Amino acid sequence: MKIDTQSFIKVSKIIEQDSKDTSYKFALLRATIDIIKLYDQQIIILKDRVVIPTGLIIERWLWYYYPLIDSDIFLPQKNGEPEKLIKGKNISFRKYFVELVNSYKTFGDFEHFYNDYKKKKLSADVNNTLIELIKDLHQTITKMPMRYIGKSVTGGEYSIYKLEREKKRLSKSDIVTTDSLIENFGSFSIPTDYYLVLKYFGGFIGGENSVINNWADFIVRANRLISVDKELVLQKLFIKPESFRDVAEVKKYYHKKKSLYCVWSGKRIEIQSNLNIDHVLPFAHYLNNDIWNLLPTLNAINSKKSDKIPTPDFIEKRKDIIINYWGELHDFFDKGFEEELRISLVPNLDFSNNKIWNNKSLEALKRKSEFLIDIRGLESWAM
Numbered sequence: 046m047k048i049d050t051q052s053f054i055k056v057s058k059i060i061e062q063d064s065k066d067t068s069y070k071f072a073l074l075r076a077t078i079d080i081i082k083l084y085d086q087q088i089i090i091l092k093d094r095v096v097i098p099t100g101l102i103i104e105r106w107l108w109y110y111y112p113l114i115d116s117d118i119f120l121p122q123k124n125g126e127p128e129k130l131i132k133g134k135n136i137s138f139r140k141y142f143v144e145l146v147n148s149y150k151t152f153g154d155f156e157h158f159y160n161d162y163k164k165k166k167l168s169a170d171v172n173n174t175l176i177e178l179i180k181d182l183h184q185t186i187t188k189m190p191m192r193y194i195g196k197s198v199t200g201g202e203y204s205i206y207k208l209e210r211e212k213k214r215l216s217k218s219d220i221v222t223t224d225s226l227i228e229n230f231g232s233f234s235i236p237t238d239y240y241l242v243l244k245y246f247g248g249f250i251g252g253e254n255s256v257i258n259n260w261a262d263f264i265v266r267a268n269r270l271i272s273v274d275k276e277l278v279l280q281k282l283f284i285k286p287e288s289f290r291d292v293a294e295v296k297k298y299y300h301k302k303k304s305l306y307c308v309w310s311g312k313r314i315e316i317q318s319n320l321n322i323d324h325v326l327p328f329a330h331y332l333n334n335d336i337w338n339l340l341p342t343l344n345a346i347n348s349k350k351s352d353k354i355p356t357p358d359f360i361e362k363r364k365d366i367i368i369n370y371w372g373e374l375h376d377f378f379d380k381g382f383e384e385e386l387r388i389s390l391v392p393n394l395d396f397s398n399n400k401i402w403n404n405k406s407l408e409a410l411k412r413k414s415e416f417l418i419d420i421r422g423l424e425s426w427a428m
Contacts, residue, residue: 052238062197068122069190071260076105078247094234100226103182112281114142121267141178159286287332295339308340321347335385353426357411368403
């Protein structure tokens with residue numbers, strides 16, 4: 046697929062010229078870029094449009110806004126937004142967000158909430174608050190930025206983001222997970238040319254004139270009566286919740302194994318002090334702490350690999366040991382392993398046949414490696 050140069054101009058105009066009454070536009074564009082980068086397997090590419098689950102946008106907004114709402118200094122997200130909760134004056138989802146943040150004030154804040162969410166350990170009260178918050182987020186996303194984004198370019202509403210499938214309803218008995226968000230909140234589509242720009246040049250959009258930088262500028266200017274440090278805002282906006290995943294849980298599993306071999310060199314890891322847990326696809330370039338992406342290596346090998354991307358050919362060469370570790374991790378972590386593999390590598394993966402799911406997953410891993418090397422231009426690595 047070829048990228049029309051006019052698409053770059055349109056995206057630039059949207060960032061610069063679209064209405065800036067709230068931070069919603071920046072959050073929607075940032076979320077779309079992140080989803081295209083992280084969840085390409087959840088995206089359906091049609092002839093003229095690309096379909097994306099709305100639930101993934103909702104989840105990214107949870108990660109973006111939590112640090113902003115949790116800030117010791119009030120960070121307005123709407124022009125003239127007051128510190129005090131006043132109906133009609135604040136962003137529409139602040140009330141339930143404040144309740145969520147306050148429920149975690151005494152024991153760990155964002156990191157604790159993120160881990161509870163990922164491990165499905167949310168209390169009933171928190172889960173209920175989260176469901177109400179998610180409903181507000183869905184309403185805001187679909188009725189505001191999705192409706193108006195791109196109006197400066199096209200003159201019409203829902204001209205870039207188009208709702209494709211209606212949502213179901215989350216009830217208080219439902220547990221909020223990534224899967225339930227994907228399942229219950231329908232989908233939207235964007236034109237293929239916009240998708241290509243965001244896919245291949247989303248990293249450049251994160252530069253000086255990026256969505257995040259404009260978002261920070263907006264917060265600083267949103268309420269002239271409040272003095273806001275832009276560096277603090279950027280610090281909050283760049284928090285990556287994926288880094289909160291407790292890798293020690295997987296490392297503890299490997300420490301208990303009597304026989305352990307380096308996934309890349311095949312050499313036996315004789316003593317535990319030589320053990321390192323490698324992100325097959327480096328976290329620095331692919332924000333993923335899923336169990337399948339964490340495999341044992343020797344310290345020396347891990348240092349050589351660093352943040353480089355293993356080539357598809359090298360992954361194929363190490364196929365047997367990777368698949369062997371995946372099988373063991375699946376046996377130990379069970380449904381957690383399955384869910385993460387389905388979400389980030391192969392949707393609707395059937396685990397009833399070990400050979401089929403292993404081979405499909407390995408092929409998907411090789412495709413991600415190829416994309417990171419050939420399209421994003423990251424440094425390749427092999428032994």
